[in-house]
Amino acid sequence: MKVLVGLSGGVDSSVAAALLREAGHDVTAFTLLLGHADPDGVHRCCRPSDVRDARAVAARLGIPHYVWDYQELFQQKVETPFLRGYAAGITPNPCGMCNRDVRFGAVLDRAIRLGYDALSTGHYARAWAGGLYRGLDRQKDQSYFLSRIPASSISRLVFPLAHLTKPRVRQIAADMGLPSAEKPESQEICFVSGRTSDFLAARLGETPGEIVDAAGRTLGRHSGIHQFTPGQRRGIGISGSEPLHVTALDAGTNRVTVGPRRSVFRDRVRLVECSRLLPPDDPWPETFGAQFRYRAVPAPARIAASSGNEMDLILTEPAFAPAPGQIAALYDGDRVIASGLIAA
Known part of the structure; x- marks a missing residue:
């Protein structure tokens, strides 16, 4: 089978590519350039060091490797909606957007045009008989993030790590002598450097408003609803007779409503x-x-x-x-x- 595999330079994608190669498939690897550079010139997503690591893995496996620039599409489909969502008082999921529109959207379309039979990644999930299932390792299962992929695309996907645990993946990488065997986990949101709250504050600025209780009584002030998400307890900046959680965000009034845990x-x-x-x-x-x-x-x-x-x-x-x-x-x-x- 002719397979196009995403290679980020991390251990999961490296082992996925290695297992495909070991199984006798005709494997070609690609690395995506996604997030734009910060003002300091550093790419937080797919850094130059990640590209070098991916190239080293591909060379070790003896498979072709390409670097594809999807920065404009990523900004259009992921970064901009991410910021707009927080400004509107919702909590968007950038991984879900990227999987649907970029990795398993535009890239899968490209793979089909280029004549590949399947697209593969190092996700912990299982694609079988046209269905999407959880991966064996429940601590790493990523089917939640993949659930936004259209049903019509699933039959084209291959997840070699479906039946593996993370420790086993690292052992396989070490046994194969892959350069990424001990590489640390990537951060939660690939294009965010540091805390998400700082990232949002730098791009959305301050929009001061009220923090209120369920009855509308003012309890305090905030610097922007983009700093909050429902269920949040830390960082609210006010105290009560019992711990307070964010219960609702209203972009129209720029209000954050809080209440006890039972109210969320x-x-x-x-x-x-x-x-x-x-x-x-x-x-x-x-x-x-x-x-x-x-x-x-x-x-x-x-x-x-x-x-x-x-x-x-x-x-x-x-x-x-x-x-x-x-x-x-x-x-x-x-x-x-x-x-x-x-x-x-």
């Missing part, structure tokens, strides 16, 4: 931009798991109403602070059956 749980969640991953003829399960954060335990759920690409869920166990803008991945066991964006 929700038993109903509305989703928009829903995408079904189950085949049209497969029956929809009466109950399923709804995962609202990476590594969160899915909440048992059922559909209360649906129309077009919108869906209202009822949760049998209230979930902690589903954040508007974040991904809701719906599971039937280990299989991803749909995803959407949390609206309320």
